[in-house]
Amino acid sequence: MNMHQQKPITFLICALGGEGGGVLTEWLVDIARASGYAAQSTSIPGVAQRTGATTYYLEVFPVPLAELDGRRPVFSLNPVPGALDGLISSELLETARQVGNGMASPQRTLVISSTSRTLTTAERMVPGDGRTDPAPLLQAIGAQSRATQVFDMGQMAKDCGTVVSAVMLGAIAGSGLLPFARQAYEDAIRHGGKGAEASLRGFDRAFAQVSAQQAQTALVVDLLLNEELSAPASHGLEADLIRIFPPQVHDMLALGHARMIEYQDEDYADLYVQRLQQVLRAEQLADPSAAHVYATTREMARWLALWMAFDDIVRVAALKSSVSRWQRVHGEVKAESGDLLQVYDHFKPGAPEFAALLPAGLASRVTRWDRQRVAGGKAPWALALKIGTHSVFGMLSLRFLASLKWLRVRGSRYAAEQALIEQWLAGVVRGTEQDWQLGHEIALCGRLIKGYGSTNERGKDNLMHVLEHLATGASFTSNKSRAAAIAQAREAALADEAGKALDQTLVQHGAPARPVKAQPIRWMDNPHRKPRVVKAS
Numbered sequence: 001m002n003m004h005q006q007k008p009i010t011f012l013i014c015a016l017g018g019e020g021g022g023v024l025t026e027w028l029v030d031i032a033r034a035s036g037y038a039a040q041s042t043s044i045p046g047v048a049q050r051t052g053a054t055t056y057y058l059e060v061f062p063v064p065l066a067e068l069d070g071r072r073p074v075f076s077l078n079p080v081p082g083a084l085d086g087l088i089s090s091e092l093l094e095t096a097r098q099v100g101n102g103m104a105s106p107q108r109t110l111v112i113s114s115t116s117r118t119l120t121t122a123e124r125m126v127p128g129d130g131r132t133d134p135a136p137l138l139q140a141i142g143a144q145s146r147a148t149q150v151f152d153m154g155q156m157a158k159d160c161g162t163v164v165s166a167v168m169l170g171a172i173a174g175s176g177l178l179p180f181a182r183q184a185y186e187d188a189i190r191h192g193g194k195g196a197e198a199s200l201r202g203f204d205r206a207f208a209q210v211s212a213q214q215a216q217t218a219l220v221v222d223l224l225l226n227e228e229l230s231a232p233a234s235h236g237l238e239a240d241l242i243r244i245f246p247p248q249v250h251d252m253l254a255l256g257h258a259r260m261i262e263y264q265d266e267d268y269a270d271l272y273v274q275r276l277q278q279v280l281r282a283e284q285l286a287d288p289s290a291a292h293v294y295a296t297t298r299e300m301a302r303w304l305a306l307w308m309a310f311d312d313i314v315r316v317a318a319l320k321s322s323v324s325r326w327q328r329v330h331g332e333v334k335a336e337s338g339d340l341l342q343v344y345d346h347f348k349p350g351a352p353e354f355a356a357l358l359p360a361g362l363a364s365r366v367t368r369w370d371r372q373r374v375a376g377g378k379a380p381w382a383l384a385l386k387i388g389t390h391s392v393f394g395m396l397s398l399r400f401l402a403s404l405k406w407l408r409v410r411g412s413r414y415a416a417e418q419a420l421i422e423q424w425l426a427g428v429v430r431g432t433e434q435d436w437q438l439g440h441e442i443a444l445c446g447r448l449i450k451g452y453g454s455t456n457e458r459g460k461d462n463l464m465h466v467l468e469h470l471a472t473g474a475s476f477t478s479n480k481s482r483a484a485a486i487a488q489a490r491e492a493a494l495a496d497e498a499g500k501a502l503d504q505t506l507v508q509h510g511a512p513a514r515p516v517k518a519q520p521i522r523w524m525d526n527p528h529r530k531p532r533v534v535k536a537s
Contacts, residue, residue, distance in 0.1 A: 006061065006062055006063050008059040008060060008061050008062075008073060008075060008076075009059065009060045009061075009062055009085050009086070009177065009178060009179075010057075010058075010059055010076075010079065010080075010083060010084050010085050010086070011028075011057070011058040011059070011060070011084070011085060011086040011087070011088070011172075011177070011178075012055060012056070012057055012058075012079050012084050012086070012087045012088070012098065012103060013025055013055065013056040013057075013058065013088055013089075013168070014055050014087070014088070014089035014090065014091075014094050014095065014098055015054065015055075015056075015089070015090045015091075015164075015165070015168075016090060016091055016094065016118060017054070019090050019163070019164050019165060020163050020164065020165030020166075021054055021055075021056050021090075021165065022043065022054070022056065023163075023165050023192075024056070024165040024168055024169055025041045025043070025056040025058060026041075027165075027169055027185075027188045027189070027192075028041070028058055028060075028169070028172070028178070029041050029058070030188050030191075031178075031180050031184045031185055031187075031188045032060050032178075032180065034184060034187070034188070035064075035179075035180050035181070035184050036064045036065055036066055037060055037061060037062070037063075037064055037065065037179065037180075038060070038061045038065055038068075038072065038073050038075075039058065039059065039060045039061070040058070040059050040075040041056055041057065041058045041059075042056070042057050042077050042078065043055070043056050043057075044056070044057060044078070044079075055079075055098070057076075057077075057078060057079045059075040059076060060178055060179075061073040061075075062179050079103060081101065081102035081103050082102060082103070082104075082105040082108070083105070083108070084103055084104060084105065084108065084109045085108060085109065085110065085177060086109065086110045086111075086112065086172070086175070086177045087099075087103060087104055087109055087110070087111050087112070087113075087145075088111075088112040088113070088168055088171065088172060089111075089112075089113045089114065090114050090116065090153055090154070090164050090168060091114060091116055091117065091118055092113060092114065092115050092116065092117055092134060092137055092138075092150075093117060093118075093120070093132060093137065095111065095113040095114075095137075095141055096137040096140055096141060099111070099140060099141050099144045099145070100140070104141075104144045104145045105144070105145075105146070106143065106144055106145060106146060107146060108146055109144075109145050109146055110145065110146055110147050110148075110149070110175060110177055111141055111145040111147070111148045111149070111150075112148075112149045112150075112168075112171045112172065112175060112210070113141060113148065113149075113150045114150070114151065114152060114153035114154055114164070115134065115150055115151065115152045115153075116152055116153060116154030116155070116164075117131070117132075117134075119131065120132075126494070126495065127450075127455075127493070127494050127495070127496075127497045128447060128491075128494030128495065129447075129494075138150065149171065149175065149210050151206075151209055151210075153167045153168060153171070153206070156202060156205050156206060156209070157202055158331060159205075160198060160201040160202040160205055161198040161201070161331055161334070162195065162198040162199045162201060162202035162334075163195075163199070163202075163334075166189065166198075166199035166200075166202040166203050166206075167202040167203070167205070167206040168206070169185060169189070169203055169206075170185075170202060170203035170204065170205065170206030170207040170209075170210070171206045171207070171209070171210045173185045173203070173207050174206060174207040174208070174209065174210030174211040175210055182207070185203065186200060186203065189203060195334060198334075237250055237253065237254045237257070241253060241257065241273065244277065244280075245276075245280065245297070246280075246290070246294050246297075248293045248294045248298060249280075249294055249297050249298050249301055252298050252301035252302050252305075253273075253276070253301050255301075255305065256272060256276075256301050256302070256304065256305030257269050257272060257273065257305075259305050259309050260272045260305065260308060260309065263308070263309040263315065264405055264408070264409070265405070268308070268409075271308075272304065272305065272308055275300075275304060275421075275425055276297065276300060276301055276304065278425065278429050279296060279297050279300045279425070279428055279429060279432065279439075279443070280294070280297045282428075282429045282432040282433050282439065283296045283297050283432055283436070283439070285432075285433060286432050286433060286435070286436040286439065287436050292436060292440070295440060296428070296432055296436070296439050296440045296443050299440070299443045299444055299446070300428060300443050300446070302446070303443065303444075303446025303447065303449070304421070304425075304446065306446070306449065306450075307417070307421055307424075307446060307449045308417075308421065310413075310417050310456075311452050311456075312353065312356050312357070312408065312413060313347075313349055313353050313354075313356070313357070313401060314357070314401060314402060314404050314405060314407070314408050316347075317398045317399075317401035317402040318402035320345050320389060320398055321389065321395055321398035321399050321402055326343075326389075329341070329343055341390060342388065342390045343388070343389045343390045344386055344387065344388050344389070345386075345387050345389050345394075345398075346384075346385070346386055346387075347383075347384075347385040347386075347387065348382045348383065348384050348385070349382065349383055349385075350370070350380050350381060350382040350383075351366050351367060351369070351370035351380065351381050351382075352367060352370075354366060355367050355412060355413075356411050356412060356413030356414075357404065357407050357408065357410075357411040357413070358411055358412060359410065359411070359412065360412045360415065363411070363412035363413075364412075420460055420463075420464065423464065423467060424442075424445070424446070424463060424467065427442050427467045427471050427472070428442045428443045430471075430472075431471060431483075434479050435479035435480065435483065437479070437480060437483040438471075438479045438480075438482055438483040438486070440483070441483045441484075441486040441487045441490070442467070442471055442486060444487070444490060445463050445466060445467075445486065445490050446463075447490065447494060448460075448462050448463045448490065448493055448494070449463065455497075458497075458499070459493075461514065462493045462499070462502060462514070465506070465514050466486060466489050466490070466493075469506065469511035469512060470482065470485050470486050470489055470506070470509060470511055471486060473511060475510065476509075485505075485509040488505050488509075489502060489505045489506060489509070492504070492505040499514060502514070
């Protein structure tokens, strides 16, 4: 065997902080040496936009040491752009970043990437949906690689109760890029000690996924962009709902209907359906040929469900004490059957949260008392709680609070939310009857309702202002121009949390800017200020 005819197999491993990139690299080096191959790895510190990121560079000589007659290959310490045989990454944007740095080559590089995303700071700052569109990332990765194998490694790791590094190892083994037997990979995992069985499950799943994957790029793009539509459309829907609503709405309707039952009860789900039927009838009149495939009804099915299932202390208690949440926490900390797990939840409900469950009269007295406190220079009242949900008392306390659904519908918050929902619903129906596009844009304004506390209140205020001054107020030459103005106002509100862009858009279209809300001024003593001494002459 002429060693000079052989080149090392070059591999770049990209992982975010805490994902076990170093462990994965050690596994591969140990596997290579145990299999009789020469290998070398180096770590390359770096910084990603989400958290600390370190890349690991691995070179493996594809000829066993026994066949080299005592000669040793010389390895490189750093990857050369365009000279990689393989690149594996646990996060899609990190993969695209390495591809953008020129690491991959269309003639040489196999790219194995997860579709998992850890959002950047810029993505998190956007009040609306600031997530980067995955389609251009996948397109760029596919264009700059010999082949791609892409799947959700993070979800696979969670399903198997292991870490993503074990899944990445299975993907590398399944690709066949390195000259090692599958048994060698599994032996390395078994020697890792605790958690080996879970790691083997993740390895096996990833190995099977990559080995069987055909037409990788086309399949991944289809799954990623159409994942929401891939489920059976009428899954979980009752026969009468399937008959009433068109198939294009069934998937969103099924999710919304199930959410209403879980959030409150069957009556609340019926109210959700009744409201949605109003939109459907208006859309059928405005678009009898269904040229827009019932897009307005579909959007309303989404945003109406989210608003009707608004967060309150009852909802939070139900989520915190759910079985699925306990199982998720167990998986995140990798607790095994013999481990003791203690979980403490911190709550700080204030006067508005308690008033929400009270009738309007009592609620107004509680909130007025709290406003008087703030006006007097005190902080808003809040009750700080630390509850051990692993204890019987803690879990029973949360379950008791979660059982107060019957109190929710009698509270002031419920009445206020339903009144606002009805105003928005009436705006959508009225707008749809005038012009399909107008109703559609008003329906999309449901995106403004999100979060909790001041964020939620600000979103509702913005929506009501748009309804009052753009949907029915300011004069426009046509319904098309009115719809365009609403769309611009909505996007401005989502792009700028402070609301300056929204105010500018409102004024631009002849509507008044949002009223300035009075904010109390709190005077604080400076503990470091020295007292002034005045001497009398």
